[in-house]
Amino acid sequence: MQVSVNLSTAKMSKVVDITQYQNSNEQIILRCKRGDRKAQYEIYKLYAKAMYNVCLRITGDTLEAEDVLQEAFLIAFEKIETYRNEAAFGAWLKKIVVNAALNQVRKRRFQFADIDSNEDYEDESPHEAIATEEMSYQAEQIRKAIAQLPDGFRIVFSLYLLEGYDHQEIAEILGISVSTSKSQYNRAKKKLQEILKK
Amino acid sequence: MDKFEKYIRSHKEAFDSEEPNDLLWEKIAAKLDEKQPAQKQVRLVPITKLWQMAAVFTALIVCMIGLQIYYNSQNKQKTIAKIENAGNISLESIYPELAEAEQFYFMQIEQKRQELKKYNLAGTKTDSETEEYLSELDKAYKDLKKELNTNSNELVISEMVRNLQIRIDLLNQQLEVLKQIEKIKEEQKGKKL
Structure with a gap:
């Protein structure tokens, strides 16, 4: 499959989860640009939890997640002067966080599980349709199961389903092909359901 | 997209259940301090300290105003003529209060030095270090005094007083420290006996 280059603006539009604070944020962001420590703390309070969970899903380790979160906030406060309201602040911040987290994981040189190119990654697994009783899985159980996935699975799965990236974008930021992204995703999903069935 | 995926997508917030360490902000703030130490920062000062500071500040202001009024009432021509004499200008003619303070502090300093001499420190490292430090301060003081002749302002005066303090x-x-050491020696002697 051909990987076409995506514009970063398209990427941004996909990642707008935290938009509700956008307007009230403007004043705080302005103060952050002046280096106001109180305003920086306000921003931290608003976003730390959500961003920490992003870090945790990508790194899969609480200590690493905290290091990454710290680093990402420092980068964000340093670069905040370049933030021009072109996207929701949350989305802008999340991009920094995801990048920092991926850089952290890359240091580990994680491997994507080997792919058999014949594998039917287009398979949306209809024969494994989730039974209604399985819908009662609490998000918490699923979250814990995601944490048990190997690096490659967990990252692709989280980026696609929770951080709102599409396979094209995932392929780009991870430097893999779109087909690898899709197959990793599908295999991650199967593995996840296996873990949950136990 | 199957039901499983839909379920996760529609319950995204529930997956953000973990909390970062409470101390993380402290770490970030410390790093930010390193990067921009000169930023105006609000530091909490205990209320008693605040009163002390206010009292000191007020006293200083009153002092400055007094000096200012006195200075203005002086015959400026006369003063300038004296300044132009340069070098060893006497403070008494321009800032009698400061001169008085200087005299008081010098007396104190001399007294302490005499006390220190009783400890027979001459030639020791402690002694030479102290002397070196004091002479540096003295040099700085003289510079400040010169500065006062050409550019009299509150900052210079408060720096001079601080130097003496x-x-x-x-x-x-x-x-x-010396008293402590002596005390310990005494105690040890006592024990031996």
């Missing part, structure tokens, strides 16, 4: 603090600390 530092000397007294330094000597006091030395004496305190």
Whole structure:
């Protein structure tokens, strides 16, 4: 499959989860640009939890997640002067966080599980349709199961389903092909359901 | 997209259940301090300290206003003529209050030095260090005095007073340490007996 280059603006539009604070944020962001420590703390309070969970899903380790979160906030406060309201602040911040987290994981040189190119990654697994009783899985159980996935699975799965990236974008930021992204995703999903069935 | 995926997508917030360590902000703030130490920062000061600071500040302001009024009432021509004499200008003619303070502090400093001499420190490292420090302060003081002749302002005056206070603090600390050592020696002697 051909990987076409995506514009970063398209990427941004996909990642707008935290938009509700956008307007009230403007004043705080302005103060952050002046280096106001109180305003920086306000921003931290608003976003730390959500961003920490992003870090945790990508790194899969609480200590690493905290290091990454710290680093990402420092980068964000340093670069905040370049933030021009072109996207929701949350989305802008999340991009920094995801990048920092991926850089952290890359240091580990994680491997994507080997792919058999014949594998039917287009398979949306209809024969494994989730039974209604399985819908009662609490998000918490699923979250814990995601944490048990190997690096490659967990990252692709989280980026696609929770951080709102599409396979094209995932392929780009991870430097893999779109087909690898899709197959990793599908295999991650199967593995996840296996873990949950136990 | 199957039901499983839909379920996760529609319950995204529930997956953000973990909390970062409470101390993380402290770490970030510390790093930010390193990067931009000169930023205006709000530091909490205990209320008693605040009163002390306010009192000191008020006293200083009153002092400055007094000096200013006095200065203005002086015959400026006369003053300038004296300044032009340069070099060893007497403070008394321009800032009698400062001159008085200077005299008081010098007396104190001399007294402490005499006290210090009783400890027979001459030739020791402690002694030479103290002397070196004091002479540096003295040099700085003389520079400040020169500065005062050409550019009289509150900052210079308060720096001069601070310079004198530092000397007294330094000597006091030395004496305190020496007294402690003597006390310990006494105690040990007592034990041996």
